[in-house]
Amino acid sequence: MSQTLEAGATARARAHSNIALVKYWGKNDVVLNTPAVGSISVTLDALFTDTRVTFRSGLAADEFWLSGCRQEATKVARVLDLVRQARGTHLFAVVESANNFPTGAGLASSASGFAALAVAASGAAGLTLTDRQLSILARHGSGSAARSIFGGYAQMHAGSAADGSDSYAVQLLSGADWPLAVVVVITELGAKTITSTVGMGASAASSPFYPAWLATAPGDLADMRAAIAARDFVRLGELTEYNCLKLHALMLTTRPALIYWNAATVAAMHAVRDLRASGVPAYFTIDAGPQLKVLCLPGDVPFVQEALSNVAGVHEIRPSALGPSAFRLD
Numbered sequence: 021m022s023q024t025l026e027a028g029a030t031a032r033a034r035a036h037s038n039i040a041l042v043k044y045w046g047k048n049d050v051v052l053n054t055p056a057v058g059s060i061s062v063t064l065d066a067l068f069t070d071t072r073v074t075f076r077s078g079l080a081a082d083e084f085w086l087s088g089c090r091q092e093a094t095k096v097a098r099v100l101d102l103v104r105q106a107r108g109t110h111l112f113a114v115v116e117s118a119n120n121f122p123t124g125a126g127l128a129s130s131a132s133g134f135a136a137l138a139v140a141a142s143g144a145a146g147l148t149l150t151d152r153q154l155s156i157l158a159r160h161g162s163g164s165a166a167r168s169i170f171g172g173y174a175q176m177h178a179g180s181a182a183d184g185s186d187s188y189a190v191q192l193l194s195g196a197d198w199p200l201a202v203v204v205v206i207t208e209l210g211a212k213t214i215t216s217t218v219g220m221g222a223s224a225a226s227s228p229f230y231p232a233w234l235a236t237a238p239g240d241l242a243d244m245r246a247a248i249a250a251r252d253f254v255r256l257g258e259l260t261e262y263n264c265l266k267l268h269a270l271m272l273t274t275r276p277a278l279i280y281w282n283a284a285t286v287a288a289m290h291a292v293r294d295l296r297a298s299g300v301p302a303y304f305t306i307d308a309g310p311q312l313k314v315l316c317l318p319g320d321v322p323f324v325q326e327a328l329s330n331v332a333g334v335h336e337i338r339p340s341a342l343g344p345s346a347f348r349l350d
Contacts, residue, residue, distance in 0.1 A: 023146075025109040027077035031143030035135035035168045035346035037067035037127055039202060039305060039313045041260040042244045043267045044163060044176065045233065046224045047217075052184035053160050056224070057237035059176045060192070060244045061167045062315075064202055066340030067127060070349065071117040071136035073100075073144045079112035087118050099137055099161045107145040115141075121338070124211035127204065127311055134161030135168035135346045143348055154346070155188040171195055171344040173248055175241070195342030198251050203324045205312040206336040207284035216308045219271065219278045226275040233270050257303030257315055264305040271308070280309050284333025288312040295327045 038061040046056035082100050084093035096115050104110065115137060123129045138158035142149050149157065151169055158165035166187075167174040172194040179187030224230050240263050247255040271278035285306065292304045292314055300323045302316040316324050321339045328337055 025075060025107055025111060025145060027075060027111060029144050029146065030072060030074040031140045032070065032072045032349035033136045033139035033143065033346060034068050034070050034349055035132045035139065035165075036063045036065060036171070036343035037069075037121070037129065037132040038063045038164065038167045038174065040164065040167075040307065041256065041305065041315075042237070042240045042263050043307070044178075045267055045270060046220050046230065047163070048178060048187075049184065052187070053163055054184050054187040055163045055176065055178045057234060058178045058241050059164070059167070060241060060248075061164070061174050061176075062200065062202065063168060063171045063174065063195070063343040063345075064204070064340040065195070065343035066204065066338050067119075067121045067132065068343070069117060069119050069129065069132035069136045071115060071133065071140045073113050073115050073137065073140040075109070075111040075113045075144055077111060079114070082112045083114045085114070085116045086123065095134070095161050096137060099134065099157060100141055102157055102160060103141045103145050103147065106147055109145070113141065113144070121204075122206065122209050122211075124215070127206075127307075127309065130162035130216075131164035131168040134158045134165035137161060138165070138169070139346045139348060151345075152188050152190075156184065159184075159187060169346050172197065172342050175245070191345075192245065192248055195344070198248070199318055200253070200342060201316050201318045201321050202340045202342075203314040203316060203321060203328065204338040204340060205288050205314065205328050205331075205334055206338070207282055207288065207312065207333055208310040209335055212280060212309050214278060219274070219308055222276075222278065223270055223274040227270050227273045229270045229273050233266070236266070253317060254301060257301060260305050260315060261303045268306065278308070281306070282310045282333065284331060285310045285312055287331045288328055288334065291327050291331050292324075295324065300324070
């Protein structure tokens with residue numbers, strides 16, 4: 021860059037949460053934050069993060085504010101350091117972020133948060149990055165954030181390069197290419213006590229199922245890509261539910277066990293299976309948290325909402341279409 025970045029340079033961005041159909045759990049490189057396995061996700065229109073980044077003079081360190089409360093900024097600074105390095109500046113930044121859904125509760129707030137940060141920070145710094153570069157930048161904050169750069173259906177490549185340059189996401193289809201719905205069932209409003217990063221490390225170190233998790237991931241990814249290419253919803257749903265339960269089997273065999281479900285989570289799982297038995301094609305998935313996400317056809321959303329609304333312990337139900345790629349708000 022020929023011009024110095026001026027204090028006060030700012031930009032806002034929005035990125036949407038994504039829900040993994042074929043999940044990633046475990047890291048290949050902790051420093052580069054590259055995943056041990058690839059993953060495939062859908063981006064949700066109803067859940068998003070808005071983030072503003074402002075570079076300022078006179079700051080001794082980066083500041084991170086979430087919904088008006090100051091937070092620890094280590095991971096945010098990791099992303100901003102890469103932006104500063106690319107821009108050739110030493111200015112620290114104030115990051116102001118807000119989610120329209122519960123934070124740290126198994127709804128991928130880190131995915132939307134760091135994708136929004138990548139877009140806003142690079143924009144404020146005056147960088148012109150490709151989608152691949154944005155995906156790599158977001159990955160340094162959260163592995164799943166690499167996918168939230170893209171709307172619709174996205175695949176994350178685990179990669180094998182020593183510098184992490186081949187660990188990034190790509191879009192498989194836009195939401196308009198194959199519209200599906202996801203009904204988000206919120207069974208807990210608070211943050212989970214064990215973060216995904218901590219849980220991944222524990223599973224890799226202690227679960228006897230971890231080697232099998234790594235070995236079977238390529239097959240799941242290939243099967244899911246085929247289901248998406250064929251627009252085969254039943255195949256997609258069955259594999260989504262299978263991969264989810266395989267992940268939680270891995271978590272349950274971690275020492276100590278990672279039990280993210282609560283009673284309402286389990287009851288909602290049974291409600292989805294009962295709904296499917298009645299003739300409504302619907303399939304659940306659960307990440308590292310107690311919230312259930314139900315995939316269904318857009319026309320079946322009312323039936324899914326009605327069935328889940330009768331489950332004791334459900335706080336909120338949010339239906340969602342598939343969402344867009346991350347974008348600038350100014």
